[in-house]
Amino acid sequence: MPPNFDPFTLEGVIFEGSYTKDSVLATKNFKSRPDDIFISTYPRSGTAWTQNILIGTVYGTDNLTDGQNFDLHxxxxxxxxxxxxxxxxxxxxxxxxxxxxxKHHLPVHISPIDIFSKELKNVLVFRNPKDVSLSYFKLYKTGPNLRRHQSPTLQIFLDRFLEGRVNYGSWWSWNKQWIKYGRANPDTNLMIHYEDLKxxxxxxxxxxESFLNLSPMxxxxIDRLQALTSVESMRERLDTEKNYKGMGVVNKGEANRWKTEFPPEYVEKFDALTRETFGDDEIVAKFI
Structure with a gap:
């Protein structure tokens, strides 16, 4: 019997995709190995890019060259x-x-417990919420189990996003929790801005490389890695049957796209909530 992908809420977090309560709880209680490396991101924050970068950095760039046999899962x-x-x-x-x-997208309180109890390496990626919401709006149109929850207009979706009524809940809550944990544990958490990578x-x-104690490339x-993790290269690898064919996982891969595409009235709404959540914290200054 196929899984039931009806939306559900677990420990205060909304799930509207290809997940079940059992799969989320299994992730929370996932049994790690000592050398595991976790990738913790809010959706649409450059996750696939980070995965591809880590594959090329840890396993070698040759792993990114066989497009038809590439298996991200x-x-x-x-x-x-x-x-x-x-x-x-x-x-x-x-x-x-x-x-x-x-990889996972879970907020701190339902993330794999071993990340914290065993102090495992964890790569955190943060991205401007305005760009995240634009990319998320598009994914809701293409994701197989998100389509039925899509909003008819961008403005309606942005209201949902501001209120945290989207898959994985509030961007602001998610990032506040992880930034707090990452700062308190710098030896095991590397915090990266999507915008800095660009x-x-x-x-x-x-x-x-330094964080993972790898020999410098x-x-x-590094130039080859950058080329192999470009939007064009990743789209070619990931838009295949083995991966995410037709799902629009790789979007435009641009920083600050919101400056030309965001409704002006929502710029202040997003910035006001960012200020309310983070104050004058320098880590989110580039998101205003």
């Missing part, structure tokens, strides 16, 4: 997702990769 399982009746947790349990690169790719890769290899 194997190389970097999405833990709480249910795909073809198989959970990401099950894929991870059966993975022979070492270390494993494990602005100075090589600099952020050097930070990632040559400048030429």
């Amino acid at each position: 194997y190389l970097s399982p999405y833990l709480e997702l249910v795909l073809n009746d198989v959970t990401g947790c099950a894929l991870a349990d059966n993975s022979l990769k070492n270390p494993r690169l494990l 602005e100075d790719f090589a600099k952020e890769i050097r930070r990632l 040559t400048s030429e290899t």
Whole structure:
């Protein structure tokens, strides 16, 4: 019997995609290995980009060159997702990769407990909520189990986003929790801004190498990694039957697209909530 993908709320968080309560709870209680590397992001924050970067950095860039055989679900399982009746947790349990690169979108209070109790390496990526919401609005039109929850207009969706009535809940709550944890535990958490990756790719890769205690890549290899993780390259790999064909997972990959596409009245609404949530915290200054 196929899973029931009706929307549900678990521990105060809305889920409207290919998840079940069991798959989320299995992720919370996921049994880790000592060298696991977690990727913790709010949706549409550059997650697939980060996964591809880590695959190329940890496993080698050759893993990004075989487009037709590339399998993101194997190389970097999405833990709480249910795909073809198989959970990401099950894929991870059966993975022979070492270390494993494990993705999830869960807020702190229902994230894999081992991240905290075993102090495992965790890569956090943050992105401007205005750009996140634009990308999310589009995903709601293309995601197989999100389409039925899409909003008829961008403005209606932005109201939902401001109120946290979207898949995975409030961007503001999610990021506030993870920023607090990441700051308190800098040895095991690397916090990256999506915008910084766009602005100075090589600099952020050097930070990632240092965080993971990896041997530095040559400048030429970093250039190759950047080319292989471009929007065009990733779209070619991910828009395949093995991955996310037709789902629009790779969007435009632009920073500050909101400046030309965001309704002006919502700029102040988003910025006001960001100020209310974070005050003058410098980590979110670039989101205003």
